[in-house]
Each structure stands twice: as C-alpha cells, then as structure tokens.
Amino acid sequence: xxxxxxxxxxxxxxxxxxxxxxxxxxxxxxxxxxxxxxxxxxxxxxxxxxxxxxxxxxxxxxxxxxxxxxxxxxxxxxxxxxxxxxxxxxxxxxxxxxxxxxxxxxxxxxxxxxxxxxxxxxxxxxxxxxxxxxxxxxxxxxxxxxxxxxxxxxxxxxxxxxxxxxxxxxxxxxxxxxxxxxxxxxxxxxxxxxxxxxxxxxxxxxxxxxxxxxxxxxxxxxxxxxxxxxxxxxxxxxxxxxxxxxxxxxxxxxxxxxxxxxxxxxxxxxxxxxxxxxxxxxxxxxxxxxxxxxxxxxxxxxxxxxxxxxxxxxxxxxxxxxxxxxxxxxxxxxxxxxxxxxxxxxxxxxxxxxxxxxxxxxxxxxxxxxxxxxxxxxxxxxxxxxxxxxxxxxxxxxxxxxxxxxxxxxxxxxxxxxxxxxxxx
Amino acid sequence: xxxxxxxxxxxxxxxxxxxxxxxxxxxxxxxxxxxxxxxxxxxxxxxxxxxxxxxxxxxxxxxxxxxxxxxxxxxxxxxxxxxxxxxxxxxxxxxxxxxxxxxxxxxxxxxxxxxxxxxxxxxxxxxxxxxxxxxxxxxxxxxxxxxxxxxxxxxxxxxxxxxxxxxxxxxxxxxxxxxxxxxxxxxxxxxxxxxxxxxxxxxxxxxxxxxxxxxxxxxxxxxxxxxxxxxxxxxxxxxxxxxxxxxxxxxxxxxxxxxxxxxxxxxxxxxxxxxxxxxxxxxxxxxxxxxxxxxxxxxxxxxxxxxxxxxxxxxxxxxxxxxxxxxxxxxxxxxxxxxxxxxxxxxxxxxxxxxxxxxxxxxxxxxxxxxxxxxxxxxxxxxxxxxxxxxxxxxxxxxxxxxxxxxxxxxxxxxxxxxxxxxxx
Numbered sequence: 001x002x003x004x005x006x007x008x009x010x011x012x013x014x015x016x017x018x019x020x021x022x023x024x025x026x027x028x029x030x031x032x033x034x035x036x037x038x039x040x041x042x043x044x045x046x047x048x049x050x051x052x053x054x055x056x057x058x059x060x061x062x063x064x065x066x067x068x069x070x071x072x073x074x075x076x077x078x079x080x081x082x083x084x085x086x087x088x089x090x091x092x093x094x095x096x097x098x099x100x101x102x103x104x105x106x107x108x109x110x111x112x113x114x115x116x117x118x119x120x121x122x123x124x125x126x127x128x129x130x131x132x133x134x135x136x137x138x139x140x141x142x143x144x145x146x147x148x149x150x151x152x153x154x155x156x157x158x159x160x161x162x163x164x165x166x167x168x169x170x171x172x173x174x175x176x177x178x179x180x181x182x183x184x185x186x187x188x189x190x191x192x193x194x195x196x197x198x199x200x201x202x203x204x205x206x207x208x209x210x211x212x213x214x215x216x217x218x219x220x221x222x223x224x225x226x227x228x229x230x231x232x233x234x235x236x237x238x239x240x241x242x243x244x245x246x247x248x249x250x251x252x253x254x255x256x257x258x259x260x261x262x263x264x265x266x267x268x269x270x271x272x273x274x275x276x277x278x279x280x281x282x283x284x285x286x287x288x289x290x291x292x293x294x295x296x297x298x299x300x301x302x303x304x305x306x307x308x309x310x311x312x313x314x315x316x317x318x319x320x321x322x323x324x325x326x327x328x329x330x331x332x333x334x335x336x337x338x339x340x341x342x343x344x345x346x347x348x349x350x351x352x353x354x355x356x357x358x359x360x361x362x363x364x365x366x367x368x369x370x371x372x373x374x375x376x377x378x379x380x381x382x383x384x385x386x387x388x389x390x391x392x393x394x395x396x397x398x399x400x401x402x403x404x405x406x407x408x409x410x411x412x413x414x415x416x417x418x419x420x421x422x423x424x425x
Numbered sequence: 426x427x428x429x430x431x432x433x434x435x436x437x438x439x440x441x442x443x444x445x446x447x448x449x450x451x452x453x454x455x456x457x458x459x460x461x462x463x464x465x466x467x468x469x470x471x472x473x474x475x476x477x478x479x480x481x482x483x484x485x486x487x488x489x490x491x492x493x494x495x496x497x498x499x500x501x502x503x504x505x506x507x508x509x510x511x512x513x514x515x516x517x518x519x520x521x522x523x524x525x526x527x528x529x530x531x532x533x534x535x536x537x538x539x540x541x542x543x544x545x546x547x548x549x550x551x552x553x554x555x556x557x558x559x560x561x562x563x564x565x566x567x568x569x570x571x572x573x574x575x576x577x578x579x580x581x582x583x584x585x586x587x588x589x590x591x592x593x594x595x596x597x598x599x600x601x602x603x604x605x606x607x608x609x610x611x612x613x614x615x616x617x618x619x620x621x622x623x624x625x626x627x628x629x630x631x632x633x634x635x636x637x638x639x640x641x642x643x644x645x646x647x648x649x650x651x652x653x654x655x656x657x658x659x660x661x662x663x664x665x666x667x668x669x670x671x672x673x674x675x676x677x678x679x680x681x682x683x684x685x686x687x688x689x690x691x692x693x694x695x696x697x698x699x700x701x702x703x704x705x706x707x708x709x710x711x712x713x714x715x716x717x718x719x720x721x722x723x724x725x726x727x728x729x730x731x732x733x734x735x736x737x738x739x740x741x742x743x744x745x746x747x748x749x750x751x752x753x754x755x756x757x758x759x760x761x762x763x764x765x766x767x768x769x770x771x772x773x774x775x776x777x778x779x780x781x782x783x784x785x786x787x788x789x790x791x792x793x794x795x796x797x798x799x800x801x802x803x804x805x806x807x808x809x810x811x812x813x814x815x816x817x818x819x820x821x822x823x824x825x826x827x828x829x830x831x832x833x834x835x836x837x838x839x840x841x842x843x844x845x846x847x848x849x850x
Contacts, residue, residue, distance in 0.1 A: 013600050041603035050603075072596035078603055163827055168729040171497035171830060175438050178466035178475075178503055205825070207832040299721045304593040307733060310826065390826035400630070401735065401815035402588055405596060407632040 002032050003105035005325060007054075008039035008046060009073040010080070010111035010118070014142050014154025015161070015306040016317035018406075019068040020110050021075070023321025024138070025054055026064060028106070031329050037102060042078035043109070043118055047094060051102070052408070063406055068314055069396055070405040071306035082118045085125050092125045099133055106134050106328040110321070112141035112152070113363065116336055120356045123334030134328035137336035137356055138320055142303045144195035147362040148354050149338035153320055154303070156313035156389030159199035161305040162188060162298060163390065166203040166211060169296055170241055174209075177238035182292040183230055183285050184241045186211070187278035189302055191247035193365045194218050196302070198378040199386050200243040212240050217247035218365050219375035221256060226281070227288050229376065234291065246277050256280060307403045311392025316349065323351040347388035427457055428530035430750060432479075433464035433471060434498040435505070435536035435543070439567050439579025440586070440731040441742035443831075444493040445535050446500070448746025449563070450479055451489060453531070456754050462527060468534070468543055469503035472519060476527070477833070488831055493739055494821055495830040496731035507543050510550050517550045524558055531559050531753040535746070537566035537577070538788065541761055545781045548759030559753035562761035562781055563745055567728045569620035572787040573779050574763035578745055579728070581738035581814030584624035586730040587613055587723060588815065591628040591636060594721055595666055599634075602663035607717040608655055608710050609666045611636070612703035614727055616672035618790045619643050621727070623803040624811050625668040637665050642672035643790050644800035646681060651706070652713050654801065659716065671702050681705060732828045736817025741774065748776040772813035 005028040009017055021038070028036045040050035052075070058064055067074060085092060099107065107122065109115050116137045123135040139146050144155035166186060173184045188197040194216025204210025212233055215221055226242070233240045248256050257277040278295035286293040316339060323337045335353040342348040370382040396403035430453040434442055446463070453461045465475035477500070483489055492499060510517060524532065532547065534540050541562045548560040564571050569580035591611060598609045613622040619641025629635025637658055640646055651667070658665045673681050682702040703720035711718040741764060748762045760778040767773040795807040821828035 009600075013597055045603055070596070071593050073600035076603055077600045160826060164732055165726055165730075167827060167830065168496050168731065169725055171495070172438055172725045172729040174834075175434075175498035175502045178470050178501055202827065205827070207830045209834065294725065296724045296726070297722065300594055300597045300719065301590055301721070301726075304597040305590075306593065307589055387825065392826070393821075393823055395820070396818075398818055400812065401585060401817070402592060402627065402630070405592065405632045409599075409634065 002034060003103040004035040004037060005033045005106040005108065006037040006039060006051065006099070006102065006104045007108040007110065008042045009075050009077045010042040010109060010115040011077060011141065012112070012303060013072040013077055014140055014303050015071045015157040015309045016153050016314050017072070017110055017140050018070045018074045019314045019317035020138050020140060020153060020321035022064050022067045023318040024108050024325055025058055027322035027325040031325060033106065033325075034103070037104070038075040041076035042080060042111075043082060043095070044078035044080035045076065046098065047091065049098065057406065057408060066397060066404060066406040068318060069306050069309070069394060069403065071304040074406065074408055076408075079114070081114055082121050085121060085128070095122070096125070096129070096131055096133075104133055106136070106325060108136055108138055108324045108328070110138040110140050112139070112143070112146060116146070116356050116359050119336065120334060123356065126333065134331070134333040136324040136328045136332060138324045139336060139338065140317070142196060143190050143193050145193040145363045145365065147359050147364045149336070150341040150349065151339060151389060153313060153317035155195060157305070157309040158196055158302050159202065159386055160310045160390035161302050161308045162196055162199050163202035164308060165298060166200045166241075166243065167208045170203065170208055170210070170239070173239045173241065173294070180292060181234050181238045181240075182294065183234070183282070183289070184239070184294050184296065185278040185282045185285070186241070186243045187246055187276050187295065187297045188243060189298070190217065190245050192217055192363060194245050195366060195386075197243055197245040198366060198382050201378050201383060202387060202390065211243045213242040213376045214378060215242070215244045215248050215376060216366055216371055216378070217245040217249065218368070219371060220251040221248040222251065223256070223281075223284065227285060230285055231289055234289065242281070244277055244281065248277060306405070307396045309394055310390045311394050312347070312389055314394050320351055327353045344384060344388060347391070427459060428528040429460040429462060430458045430531040430533065431462040431464060431476065431524070431527065431529045432533040432535065433467045434500050434502045435467040435534060435540040436502060436566065437537070437728060438497040438502055439565055439728050440496045440582040440734045441578050441739050442497070442535055442565050443495045443499045444739045444742035445563050445565060445578060445746035447489050447492045448743040449533050449750055450483055452747035452750040456750060458531065458750075459528070462529070463500045466501040467503035467505060468507060468520070469505035470501065471523065472516065474523065482831065482833060491822060491829060491831040493743060494731055494734070494819060494828065496729040499831065499833055501833075504539070506539055507546050510546060510553070520547070521550070521554070521556055529558055531561070531750060533561055533563055533749045533753070535563040535565050537564070537568070537571060541571070541781050541784050544761065545759065548781065551758065559756070559758040561749040561753045561757060563749045564761060564763065565742070567621060568615050568618050570618040570788045570790065572784050572789045574761070575766040575774065576764060576814060578738060578742035580620060582730070582734040583621055583727050584627065584811055585735045585815035586727050586733045587621055587624050588627035589733060590723060591625045591666070591668065592633045595628065595633055595635070595664070598664045598666065598719070605717060606659050606663045606665075607719065608659070608707070608714070609664070609719050609721065610703040610707045610710070611666070611668045612671055612701050612720065612722045613668060614723070615642065615670050617642055617788060619670050620791060620811075622668055622670040623791060623807050626803050626808060627812060627815065636668045638667040638801045639803060640667070640669045640673050640801060641791055641796055641803070642670040642674065643793070644796060645676040646673040647676070648681070648706075648709065652710060655710055656714055659714065667706070669702055669706065673702060731830070732821045734819055735815045736819050737772070737814055739819050745776055752778045769809060769813060772816070
C-alpha cells in the first residue's frame with residue numbers, strides 16, 4: 001500500500017490552476033496512493049497544519065469536472081518565501097514532521113517562480129536528511145514567465161480572455177466614432193513580461209481591426225512619443241486602441257503608474273491617490289489632444305475568467321498535474337514538469353521533467369526579436385507562438401444561468417434559498 | 426410591392442442590440458418589404474446621408490446568426506437629441522426628404538429613452554404633415570430604465586456578465602485571504618438606476634458567498650457608515666466584497682467619484698486626475714482600515730460581452746426587433762414595442778406595443794421596496810425579477826479560438842494574413 005500525496009497552490013491564481021489540482025487528484029488515485037491531502041493556503045497554511053482531505057470535496061466525476069472549470073485557487077494560495085535551510089532549520093523540521101505524521105510520500109506544489117524555489121529547498125532538505133518524500137513542481141502562471149517550459153498553464157486562458165475582451169472593447173469604441181474621435185487604452189497584467197499584453201494582438205483579424213499600439217514592459221516607454229503616435233493615428237482614423245502592460249517604465253526606469261502617485265495627487269482626506277497605468281495615460285492623451293479617452297483595466301478578471309478558458313489550456317493544466325504525480329511515483333524529486341511543444345500546426349505538446357534548480361527564480365521575458373523595431377507591436381512569430389494556446393472552449397456548467405464552481409466553503413452552505421443577506425420586502 | 430424599411434441604432438450599445446437588428450431584417454424580408462437600409466451612426470449619420478443596404482452585409486443565415494452574437498452597434502450609434510419640431514423645422518424637412526428619396530415606409534429606431542424621444546418627434550411630424558412613414562421604437566439599454574416594458578433587451582446579458590464576473594472576483598479574493606484580510610469594491614454602470622448593480626447579488630448561491638454590501642444610486646450613500654460596515658464585517662470574515670453603482674451620491678447629492686477630482690488631485694502635468702467611484706472608495710478603506718483593497722471596474726465590458734450573453738436576452742432582443750416591423754406593417758406608428766412578462770416560473774414573455782408619448786424621457790428606477798431597509802442590499806423580490814433574464818447561453822461561434830463577429834468594416838479587409846501592423850522579425 002502506497003502512502004499519501006499532498007498538493008498545494010501558491011502565488012497568483014489562474015483560470016486553470018484547479019484543473020492541475022484535478023489532474024493531481026485523479027492520477028494519485030489511479031496510481032493507488034492512499035489519500036490526497038490539500039494544503040490550505042499553500043505552504044504557509046500547511047506550516048500551521050491547515051490541510052484538508054480532498055476526498056471530502058471531490059466525491060465523483062462531476063465534482064472533478066467542476067473543479068477543472070473553477071477559477072482561482074480552490075485550496076487557497078499564499079505568497080510566502082520559504083527561508084533558506086541554514087536560515088531557519090526549525091521550520092524545515094516542522095514541515096517534515098508534519099509530512100511524516102500524514103504519511104506523505106509525494107509533495108506537489110502548483111505555482112510559479114517562487115513556488116519552484118520552495119520545491120528546490122524542500123527537495124534539497126530531503127536529500128540532505130535522507131527523508132523519503134519526493135517533491136515535484138507543477139507550473140502555473142498567467143504571466144508565462146517560467147523558464148524551460150514552452151509555456152505555462154494559465155497563460156493560454158488569460159490570453160484568450162484578453163483577446164476576446166479587446167475585440168469587444170474595439171467593437172464598443174467603433175460604434176461611437178461618428179464625428180468624434182476616441183482613444184482607448186487597455187491595461188494588462190504582467191509587470192516584467194509582456195506575454196499577456198502582446199496576446200491582445202490576437203484580436204486582429206477579418207472581423208476586427210485589432211489594437212493600433214502595443215507596449216510591452218520589455219522596452220522602455222516614452223510618453224511623449226506615445227502621445228505623438230496617437231496624434232498621428234487620429235489623423236487617419238477615428239478610433240485608436242492602445243494596449244499597455246501595467247509594468248511599462250520610462251527609460252529612467254520609472255513605472256508610468258508612479259507618475260500619478262509621485263505627483264501632488266492628494267484627495268480630500270489628504271491621502272495619496274493610486275491610479276493605474278491606463279488611467280494615467282488616458283488622462284495625458286485627453287489633456288494634450290483634447291479627445292475623448294477611455295481606460296479599461298482588465299484587473300483580476302483576466303486571471304479568473306474560467307468561463308472563457310481555453311480547452312488546450314485546461315487540458316494541458318490537467319495533464320501537467322497528472323504528470324507531477326507520475327514523475328514522483330517513478331522516483332523523480334526536485335523537478336518541475338514542463339510542457340514541450342512538439343509541433344505548431346497541428347499543435348501538439350508533451351510533458352517532460354526538468355531539474356528545478358535550473359528553473360527557480362529565472363524570469364522568462366518576450367524575446368527581443370518578437371517585438372517590432374519601433375517597440376510598439378509584436379511580430380508574427382509571437383502570434384504563431386501564442387495562437388495555438390487559446391484554442392478550444394470548455395463549456396461552463398451553467399446552473400440557474402451562471403457558471404457553477406466547486407467551492408471549498410460549500411459544506412457550510414445551508415441548503416437552497418438565499419437567506420444570508422437577503423430579506424423579504 | 427411594399428417599399429423599404431430603415432433601421433438605426435442609438436445610445437449606449439449592448440451585447441444584444443444587433444440581435445434586434447437581425448430581427449428587424451429577417452421580419453422585414455419575411456413581410457415582403459423591398460430593401461432594408463441601415464442608418465450609419467443613428468439619426469445623426471442619417472441626416473448626413475450615411476446609410477447602407479443591409480443585404481450587402483447579411484448575405485445568408487450564417488451572417489444573421491453572427492449578427493445576433495455581435496456586440497455593440499453594428500451600424501454605429503450616436504448620442505443625438507433631435508431638436509423640437511418648432512425649433513428646427515428644416516432638419517425634419519431634410520429627414521423626410523431623405524426618407525421619401527429612399528422610398529421608406531417603415532422607420533425603426535433601436536434605443537433607450539432619448540431614442541424614443543426621436544420616434545415620438547418623427548411620428549408627430551409625420552402626422553402633422555400627412556407623411557406616409559410609420560415610426561416604431563425598439564427598446565434597448567443595459568440600464569433597464571425604460572418605463573412600461575417589463576425590462577429592456579440588453580439588461581439580462583449585462584446582468585449575467587456582472588453576476589459571473591462577481592463570482593470570479595470573489596473566487597480570486599477568497600484564495601488570498603490567509604492571515605491577511607482584503608476588501609474588494611466592484612463598480613457597475615447605471616448612473617441613476619441600480620438594476621445592474623443589484624444584479625451582482627445573483628452571484629450568491631451554493632458555490633459563492635456573494636457580495637456583502639450592494640449600494641444602488643437610488644439611496645444616498647454615506648461614506649463613513651460604509652467604512653464602519655466594512656470594519657465590522659472584517660471582524661467576522663477575511664474577505665469583504667462591496668458592489669457599488671458608478672452613480673452613488675451622498676445625501677447632499679455629490680457623486681462619490683467627484684470627491685477625487687474635486688480635490689487637489691493634480692499630476693506632474695498640472696492636470697486634474699479622474700478616478701472612479703470604486704477606486705476612490707478602495708483608497709478610503711485602505712487608508713482608514715489599513716487593509717489590502719482592490720477596485721474592479723467592469724467598464725465597457727459589461728455592455729459588450731456578447732460571449733456571455735443570456736439566451737433569453739438574445740431571443741427577446743430578436744423578437745422585439747421583429748415585432749417592430751410587424752407593428753408598423755399592421756399600421757402602428759408612434760409606438761414602442763414592449764416586453765410583457767406573462768409568468769415568472771416558468772418564465773414566459775410576449776411583446777406588445779405602447780404609445781411612445783407615454784414612455785419617452787421617463788426613467789424607471791429600482792422600486793424602494795426592492796432595496797432593503799439599510800439600503801445596502803436588494804431583496805428577494807428583486808432577484809426573482811432578474812433571475813429569469815440571465816438564463817440560457819448562446820455559444821459564441823469560435824474561429825481560431827475567439828468569438829467571431831459580423832463587422833461592417835470587413836469588406837475592407839484584405840484576405841487572410843495579419844499584414845496591417847505586423848512585421849516579420
């Protein structure tokens with residue numbers, strides 16, 4: 001009889017992070033592990049003995065399918081950097097005592113760069129002390145900034161949401177363009193890597209003009225040059241759409257969004273106002289060019305819009321989840337599962353494993369040759385890379401008109417009815 | 426042989442405004458009208474002789490289905506208030522000369538309150554002058570603030586998008602709640618009517634805790650009381666979610682979003698910063714309570730997210746479009762088509778016609794008894810009213826991973842390829 005598996009989720013969530021959790025669960029049961037535990041709020045919660053038995057929540061195949069369609073971290077997540085082994089040995093002793101107590105053989109951590117650092121440290125500690133547990137990382141991040149793997153689960157769905165929303169924003173803007181020009185600025189997540197921002201270009205096609213300008217954080221951003229470009233575009237057309245990363249910086253390295261908070265922007269309470277990159281640029285364009293502007297910030301929706309997840313992404317997230325358990329069961333530790341692209345057209349991919357020491361803390365940005373010379377758009381090669389990852393659609397399971405999710409809190413829900421807040425009038 | 430039909434779109438767009446256009450087109454052909462013209466940019470464009478023959482764009486049933494799934498105003502829209510007949514008779518003479526030139530028998534205008542005012546004035550002018558044309562209004566607005574009709578096409582889809590996005594934002598927020606509390610404020614459209622803001626409450630159910638507080642513009646908003654409520658909620662729970670209308674005002678009638686721009690909020694360029702209601706409140710909560718906050722503004726996405734349109738809404742929008750042509754063909758003029766709710770469960774509705782003089786410029790707000798006593802949530806009756814309208818789903822037609830739309834600009838598109846902006850690297 002095999003022992004148990006424990007799985008945790010860490011860092012910013014994605015639309016498909018729970019599909020990886022479902023993959024871990026299913027493969028662990030298929031490979032005859034005894035129980036599958038879930039850490040609540042990643043390693044941070046686990047240190048406080050916060051964990052659940054996943055069989056209390058995933059009771060059948062329908063639950064498993066719902067889990068694949070549930071956004072954000074089902075188990076809860078954390079942003080917690082494990083101290084080095086020599087900095088705080090006690091915390092490692094505590095973690096491994098807990099792992100022994102729960103008879104854990106396999107430890108899976110679903111996350112990004114910081115999470116792979118956790119896998120590295122725990123597997124190193126296990127090797128140093130001769131502990132039996134295997135530690136395997138499962139890649140996840142909408143930012144697509146993990147090294148070695150062709151791409152990360154979560155990226156494709158966020159890219160699909162961004163491209164779809166960009167199309168819809170452009171439709172909206174074009175409708176209002178008669179005898180008044182308008183400039184629309186869409187702000188996308190990804191502080192240092194422009195993968196998601198570039199994905200907005202996928203909106204261009206037979207039925208959509210696409211954005212006019214795309215600014216990735218990989219290149220310095222020049223506010224005056226940007227305003228001049230918008231001004232020139234407005235001479236030719238009525239609707240201008242620019243897509244910017246939240247992380248664009250000037251040549252001096254100052255974030256564009258810092259311009260506002262660094263200024264005398266103080267409200268009635270004497271508090272400094274924070275505003276986003278797009279809101280700031282929309283204001284600059286409005287003031288300098290005198291045209292109507294609109295800033296659209298996709299905010300957390302771009303990482304949690306499971307209702308528009310890409311099928312390729314959901315399936316790959318599920319596959320890499322399963323591959324982590326397989327890798328551990330076959331003896332690997334201190335590794336992360338990676339996705340290898342076998343071909344572009346037809347798109348095919350497989351999973352592999354890779355030494356986590358080679359991956360941790362190494363941020364993958366968009367290659368310079370995939371950004372155009374002007375630094376205001378992505379190239380065809382960029383789009384050829386991204387396009388396969390947004391393909392296909394998982395229909396949400398609709399209940400009373402809304403996508404149904406699996407909720408770890410649902411055991412607390414008391415039957416039908418809408419009693420908590422709502423009163424009869 | 427019958428003459429021709431002309432149809433225009435006006436005001437803020439919705440996810441289903443083109444489904445009404447499709448309904449007008451199909452019924453006009455079925456009833457043997459000769460041509461169906463579309464005004465570009467509503468009456469404003471029409472005055473400048475901007476119109477198209479819709480058969481150039483809707484060539485087959487597939488195009489018609491795409492049109493039903495295309496967000497925003499396919500023909501373009503305007504915000505243009507026709508002057509009174511005695512203020513500017515020349516403009517009426519110009520419009521009717523154009524209608525005669527195009528052999529128009531039926532004039533359909535898809536829009537909200539201002540658009541119905543246009544129908545009223547044009548039909549009055551036709552009666553005064555003995556002109557042959559019939560003028561019929563087709564209701565449309567995400568705000569649901571039109572009188573007489575049970576609800577307006579466009580509202581249900583926006584409500585579905587808002588409830589879905591609220592669920593996703595709550596999922597995201599709950600994942601991050603370990604040992605740090607967070608407050609999330611979602612801002613919804615509807616300056617004077619809280620129908621859409623209240624619809625966020627639909628997110629509550631077996632799998633979602635729903636918002637904690639909902640503030641409609643129908644009630645005065647007290648910032649101190651709001652912060653106190655959030656503070657008390659944070660004693661019991663880790664994640665607080667408030668949903669606010671963009672139009673909430675203090676008892677003195679000042680918009681909450683004015684607090685920022687009315688202050689000394691000046692950027693490096695000496696410009697006054699504009700920021701939204703949610704952003705302002707998130708900042709106040711952060712400063713006063715010291716917790717992590719996030720503002721999410723659904724922006725234009727809530728009126729253009731055709732990928733998540735409600736089937737009831739798409740079908741009703743199509744039906745009212747058809748009903749306008751039928752009404753005119755049967756001799757009605759100066760009327761708007763309305764939706765009558767026949768029953769709640771099972772939900773059934775029919776269309777009727779109503780004198781546009783009784784409708785124009787009359788804004789329907791949420792009844793006082795559908796808001797709770799505290800003024801911070803909606804009642805069960807409110808939800809029973811809205812819930813049927815978000816039911817069912819039209820699958821988007823996905824092409825290369827994205828929802829395909831019908832575009833009036835597509836004739837200009839030069840074949841396959843992505844040549845306009847994109848260069849090879």
